[in-house]
Amino acid sequence: MRGAQASDVLGPLLDSRARALRDLRISVTDRCNFRCRYCMPREVFGRDFEFLPRSEILTFEEIARVARIFAHLGVQKLRLTGGEPTLRAGLPTLVRMLSEIPIDIALTTNGSRLTELARPLADAGLTRVTVSLDTLDDEVFRWMNDADFPVGAVLDGIDAAARAGLGPVKINAVIRRGINDHTVLDLARYFRGTGHIVRFIEYMDVGATNGWRLDDVVPGAEIIRTIDATFPLEPAPSNYPGEVVRRWRYANGGGEVGVITSVTEPFCGSCTRARLSADGSLYTCLFATNGTDLRHLLRSGASDDEIAATVGARWNARDDRYSELRAASTAELPRIEMSYIGG
Ligand code: SAM
Ligand code: SF4
Ligand code: SF4
Secondary structure (H helix, E strand, C coil): CCCCCHHHHHCCCECCCCCECCEEEEECCCCCCCCCCCCCCCCCCCCCCCCCCHHHCCCHHHHHHHHHHHHHCCCCEEEEECCCHHHCCCHHHHHHHHCCCCCEEEEEECCCCHHHHHHHHHHHCCCEEEEECCCCCHHHHHHHHCCCCCHHHHHHHHHHHHHCCCCCCEEEEEEECCCCHHHHHHHHHHHCCCCCEEEEEECCCCCCCCCCCHHHECCHHHHHHHHHCCCCEEECCCCCCCCCCEEEEECCCCCEEEEECCCCCCCHHHCCEEEECCCCEEECCCCCCCCEEHHHHHCCCCCHHHHHHHHHHHHHHCCCCHHHHCCHHHHCCCCCCHHHHCC
């Protein structure tokens, strides 16, 4: 598979609902230094929890090979995630290897290690960074991450990313009713005019350990109304077709905010994302229950074409639209944890 990209020759790889394969999220570790209660609750991910052994995690060479194959199949963006991706030793080395593809390389991180890593990652070829920060209230934040990690250190990480040329930084804030919804306006106010873009995310029923209830979800429309009451907002057009964030611009200047309304206004119809777990399984939906084992192929001598054919067949058969079907009947279905599959 050298030379022209498969997608140039054959047109984009489409699933059964005519959605192209455009994005690959790569989980580089299932471990994390936070225990966010909505993602890795300590009661489940405690001392006895068995994370993947090192031998089962894809090596950098294996990740780079898979990424190259996906790029040939039409993927235009890679996002490194986890678990907490910055815990993976030597992450800048992986970024440098991926930067040879060439492809857009983004990172989603809790920001805890960005003060040291932003510069090496940028130098290695990282193009963009998204930092998860659910509130500016230090007490609420320490409770939410359940690792007593302070807000100030994440803000320092965001500054370091901007200094390293990774700005504007996107800030992801998951909003939960009764937990941090009273701090929405503070987040908007703080980042207004900085060039960084806050995106408020509806709390999702991902995984099976967080005890999700619909009542905990704060609809994106409500979040926008809250901000608009103090800082008038006007809708802004999408940057590209299929963009999941709904953009709103401050009418009086100061940039924009966004909402990701996965629960109240699902966007499965334009979902072009595939996910690769840290142990090399391909998932075609955040809510998938089964993955396709690519590690076995990688470690048993399969050629790039054989791996591409497996991915292509899986994507062609893809029918996922969990968020559109979400209902009481889906609540009890088994699901993969987000920290494993990659958020
Ligand atoms: N550790 C990194 C981080 O927190 O940015 C990357 C992995 S984390 C699983 C990716 C994103 O998923 C984070 O922005 C996190 O807030 C979000 N997330 C986790 N559980 C969620 C849930 N139940 N609903 C909505 N977003 C969630
Ligand atoms: Fe860790 Fe990110 Fe999950 Fe929080 S959301 S527990 S930082 S993986
Ligand atoms: Fe994509 Fe699945 Fe989320 Fe729908 S539910 S947007 S198909 S990941």
